[in-house]
Amino acid sequence: MNSPVMDTDLFFDEAPAARRMAWRDTLRGLSPGRWFETLKMRLAVGALAGLFAxxxxxxxxxxxVAEAQLIQRAREREHVEALRTAKVISRRIVELQRALQVVGEQLDRTTLQDPLKLAAFFEQRPVLRSMFANVFATGADGRVRMLIDPAGTRTPLTSIADREYFKRAVATRLAVISEPIRGRISNEPVIMLVHPVSDAAGVWGVIGGSLRLASRDLIEDLADTQVADLSTTIVVSDAAGRILAHPQRTRLLDSVAAEPHLAAAVAQWKLDAATHAFESGTWIDAKGLVTMAGDASTGWRVWRTIPRDALIAPLVQARSHALQVAALFAVVMAGALGAFIAWQLRPLARLEHQAAHLLAGDEGLAWPDFDGEIGQLARTLRHLLAERAQVERFNAQVLQKLSSVLSASPVGLAFTRHQRFELVSAECCRLLGRSEEQLVGQLAQVIYASNEDYVNLGPLVGAAFADGQPYVGEWQLLRADGTVFWACLHARPVSVDDPSAGTIWSLYDVSEQVQARRQLEHAADHDPLTGVVNRKGFGRAISQVHARQPDTRPASVLMIDLDHFKPINDTAGHAAGDAMLKAVAQMITSQVRASDTVARLGGDEFAVLLPGCDQRRALQVADKVQGAVADLSLTWEGRALRVGTSIGVAELTSAHDSDAAWLAAADAACYAAKHGGRGRVCAASPVKLVERDRAA
Structure with a gap:
């Protein structure tokens, strides 16, 4: 069939030269320059521009102005809060010292020397025990006679005679607050409060208590209290500038000058204090507001900081509201201006009404006769509508031919335009479980398993077409009954130069191929016996964590070697050994998080990758794994088979310049545990291996 010829002479009597002249005049009249030359448009735009400016x-x-006032009020309020917090801390310290003094006055020499009487003495004073992380009593020689903490009452074999705070308390016979130190029993950052017990003969004992900084014993919830709408952060430092309380436990004992939000304020305070000694102040910079207040009795300082963004958040909200009101006002003004212009352009509205009827197929109405610009526009519209009708007849014939081709195709074919189906083949309907009526006219989005897939597909198709290539890709599609299948999609544009011309798609079911490929990928990275990750998969996971430092820290690795496994193979056979390896793998997996990676590296060696775990938490996990495996009993031919574990723990640090170095540190720790008597957990550190015994 020959293509229809679009002959414009069928619609107009003017000569071609006259029609071309009318086109040029119309286009010049509609150009932005000529459009803006009209007085009504210049007045409207000028008035709106002045109003908006x-x-x-x-x-x-x-x-x-509001921002300056808001910041000034915030400075005053935060300064008052800092002073209040400093007074609260001072009052608490005085209360603690007073409690130690009262209890010390009630203690006598005989009770201090008798463990039973001393234990009963402290048991009768639960209030004192509740005020400290632990309470202790020593003799004048510094040897601890009794220690009471949540674990109970005991007599540890330790002495604090070498501690500076103990020496000062004995020498001065006064209550002493220690520097922040590492507790010998808890191994945590602590503040020690001690009070000497003396009589006329001299000091014969010391009673004291510790406050664990990491447990918030010092100031309870003050250090991480935040005003909900301002995100206020509170930090407490001692006279030497060491952090005693911080919302982040890892920052304890660091220098307050190294705190990112406080560094500039601390530096300015030190500079100002060199010439004008003071114990409070406020500072503001581009990052936020910082206030400080000190306590003269302890030398401690309370620092409060508010990010600038949080500080001016109410103002930002107010500005946003003002902009919304302004936008609403602009819409109202624009509407009023539009109504006025519409009244002036009523002839154009009549022309629009005529064009709408023609587009709807009503060709019986006569075109209105206008002069000037409206008349030129009317002639242009008549010409365009005539051409459009002829193009649509041509397109209808082409689509009819294309529909015949699609119905005979053994591959699912579809034609889309403006993201909607216009043609679909019978095979395409069969694959999607939908009839042609259910697809034609619908958005192409309805056949995709997820809206996210559909959104992600668009840029990929556009990039392929821009490179002059067809698009090929695998995506999950959705049938009418709700089932999902994998399909290979091929897309090619109808016209490279005209994206609106539409796209031709072909699709076929590749679910079986995708499933087979995934099974191969899973087998490549997993141990066939135990089902956990193999050495190759574990190496890939370790490399990914190491490569993304420091964002991936903290992270730790457990290297696990089974104890007493070889006798199982030798006496019960390799089948029993394989069964034990499976049971151990399941037991290890049950003791860690779903986000952790459990691997069998070969033989009786296992490993666990613990993202987000520092060394302390990793040691806790290692203890759980070791205890669970130790409790595991496998019944085999009437025998109860058991194994133990030697575990090495290594936390990722900047000293590990490669993932191999990280694994080597964990392996060395495991070797130390194995050759230190087995049934142990050893943690690698930059200086030494720290051993933790556990009954094998």
């Missing part, structure tokens, strides 16, 4: 300047000026 005045509104913008007023909003800016009011916002600038």
């Amino acid at each position: 005045g509104m913008a300047f007023t909003a800016w000026y009011m916002g600038d």
Whole structure:
């Protein structure tokens, strides 16, 4: 069939030269330059521009003044809060010292020397025990006679005679607050409060208590209290500038000058204090507001910081509200202006009404006769509508031919335009479980398993077409009954130069191929016996964590070697050994998180990758794994088979310049545990291996 010829002479009597002249005049009349030359448009645009400029300047000026006032009020409020917090801390320290003094006055020499009497003495004073992380009593020689903590009452074989705070308390006979130190029993950062017990003969004992900084014993919830809408952060430092309380436990005992939000304020305070000694102040910079207040009795300082973004959040909200009101006002003004212009352009509205009827197929109405620009536009519309009708008849014939081709195709074919189905083949309907009526006219989005897939597909198709290539890819599609299948999609544009011309798609079911490929990928990275990750998969996981430092820290690795496994193979056979390996793998997996990676590296060697775990938490996990495996009993031919574990723990640090170095540190720790008597957990550190015994 020959293509229809679009002959414009069928619609107009003017000569071609006259029609070309009318086109040029119309286009010149509709160009932006000529359009803006009209007086009504220049007045409307000028009035709106002046109005918006005045509104913008007023909003800016009011916002600038409001911001300055908001910051000043925040400085005053935060300064008062810092002073209040410092007083609260001072009052708590005085209460603690007073409690130690009262109890010390009730203690006598005989009770201190008798463990039973001393234990009963402290048991009768639960209030004192509740005020400290632990309470202790020593003799004048510094040897601890009794220690009471949540674990119970005991007599540890330790002495604090070498501690500076103990020496000062004995020498001065006064209550002493220690520097922040590592507790010998808890191994945590602590503050020690001690009070000497003396009589006329001299000091014969010391009673004291510890406050664990990491447990918030020092100031309870003050250090991480935050005002909900301002995100206030509170940090407490001692006279030497060491952090005693911080919302992040890892920052304890660091220098307050190294705190990112406080560094500038601390530096300025030190500079100002060199010439004007003071114990409070406020500082503000581009990052935020910092206030400080000190306690003269302890030398401690309370630092409060508010990010600038949080500080001016109410103002930002107010500005946003003002902009919304301004936008609403602009819409109202634009509407009023539009109504006025519409009234002036009523002839154009009549022309639009005529064009709408023609587009709807009603060709019986006569075109209105207008002069000037409206008349030129009317002639242009008549010409365009005539051409459109002829193009649509041509397209209908092409689509009819294409529909015949699609119905005979053994591959699912579809034609889409403006993201909607216009043609679909019978095979395409069969694959999607939908009829042609259910697809044609619908958005192509309805056949995708997820909206996210559909959104991600668009840029990929666009990039392929831009390179002059067809798109090929595998995606999950959705049948009418809700089932999902994998399909290979091929897409090619109808016209490279005209994206609106549409796209031709072919699709076929590749679910079996995708399933087979995934099974191969899973087998490549997993141990066939135990089902956990193999050495190759574990190496890939370790490399990914190491490569993304420091964002991936903290992270730790457990290297696990089974104890007493070889006798199982030798006496019960390799089948029993394989059964034990499976049971151990399941037991290890049950003791860790779903996000952790459990691997069998070969033989009786296992490993676990613990993202987000520092060394302390990793040691806890290692203890759990070791205890679970130790409790595992496998019944085999009437025998109860058991194994133990030697575990090495290594936390990722900047000293590990490669993932191999990290694994080597964990392996060395495991070797130390194995050759230190088995049934142990050893943690690698940059200096030495720290051994933790556990009954094998």
